[in-house]
Amino acid sequence: MRTRLSILTWPEPKGGPHRAICHYCDTVHVADPIAEGSRANCVLCGATLFQNRPASLVRVTSFSLTALLLMIVVHTAPFVDMDAAGLRTELTLPGAARALIDEGTPLVGLGVALFTIITPLILAGGLVYVCAPLIFGRLAPGAMFVTRWMSRSEPWNMIEVFLLGVLVSLLKLGKVADLHFGIGFWAFAGLMVCMAAAVAAIDKRELWDRLEVAKGQ
């Protein structure tokens, strides 16, 4: 039975009736299973209650695994090289956070490290750790604890905002210096896409339903 779980779409936990409460208006719904690729909306206010994403576990795992691999590139390869006044400086992701810490604003530097390095790592690493075993219907040790921390850290993942910051700064520097895009920049752009795709690939409700079912095995 265990191997067949991965093929099954969105298993229903034991017990019931399963309900869903709208986060916006508090309306109680009976949460019947919905077809893959469709979403359930609140009857009163229209907000999304939950969505059934196709091939959710496989997608989350592959996107977050790719994100983890890209993180290695992002942290080792320079984003941008700048030639100005006969000097060459390069930007790396940890370099941006460290510069603020070294130059007298350690709190802001820690914030930047939290939003661009630590939170994405918790999210991508956590998703691989939790979702890869779930493909085989297994529960990783502490999976529920990890999932709780993932939902707590999700709003603080600011990868895409940092990319906008890179573009704005480059436009600012482009007038006074010679800039060359490095591998790190393209890896970072890919990382942004993979993180967004990984987070969007599974509904929170589905992930917890799967965890509950795997726990009961």
Next chain:
Amino acid sequence: MSKVNGKEVPRGLELGLAGCHVCEKVSPVAEVHCPRCGTHLHMRKPDSITRTLALLIAAAVMYVPANLLPILTSRELGISTESTIIAGMVEFWNTGAYPIALVIFTASILIPLLKIVALLWLCAAAKGLVPHSAKLLGKVYWVTELLGRWSMVDIFVVAILVAMVQLGNYMVITPGSGALAFAGVVMLTMFAAMSFDPKLLWDQLEREEEMSTAQPLPESE
């Protein structure tokens, strides 16, 4: 009870049911902790309006130094220039980089200000101080939560400039004290948005409907 197409739909408050904030399982609020993930269950976010207002006041106070203090200092050939967020934006505008000037204006000035105003409005509406459409304000809340993070872009720009522009005697950029205040504003408004409970808007709407449909007291003889 709310009505949809004449049919009554139950609300969690009436049934004593609460949706878990972490795992979304619906359980009786009397169980205190979510049976699935162990998170504390509550009908409404605790002290929602008080907490939101406190965080908003803090954010509004911080907004002043965030805009008045320099966000970065650049020392070019021995001459120091301090620039605030607004000065940085004006510089982009004057050099003809209108799209970037607009991005900075939106992310750094408009969004934090609109967030503070929007959340104040939501709190007032939830208290019944202003007439409101709960459906529309629910959308306002959704947008407020969605956009909040983008204000952090200016902090990242400062981090990148400080990391890259270290050219010895020629030009050096260092972060200013405004950066801490500005990061504070963004984080405080994010926490304020998280502590507001949009269900309160519908609770208030329901109270108003009850008041208007209540039967007038029979006249005493």
